[in-house]
Amino acid sequence: MDEGVTAVRRQFPARIKAIDDLTARSEDFREICRDFADAQSALQKWNVSTDPKRDERVVEYQELIAELSKELEGALDASVPPTAR
Template structure:
């Protein structure tokens, strides 16, 4: 299973099958999953950072993750 699909399933474990099927059929949905996985990795990296901009970057990536999760949920709802 694609690591990005796993990231989406971690957010919506009760919709795992739907996520897998939609990711196979829809490149845009898979791209959203990839964006989520990358944003989560970046957030984790900034959370471990001691850079002066850490707080700002963490807030930006948390917001990006929230937006991507909302987009994924909307796509799942449209394809339910």
């Protein structure tokens, strides 16, 4: 399984079926998943960095992850038929 999709499945364990369904049919969704995993990976690296810009970068990646989480949730919500909500 794609690393990005795996990261999103960990983030939203209650929505695994919807994630898998949307992953199967949307390259855009898969791209957001990859961006999400990349941002999480970068955040982990900055969390242990001794670089003087560490704190600034940590905040930036936390904000990016929050924005991507909202985008992922929106895509998942939009993928569910109204009768299934």
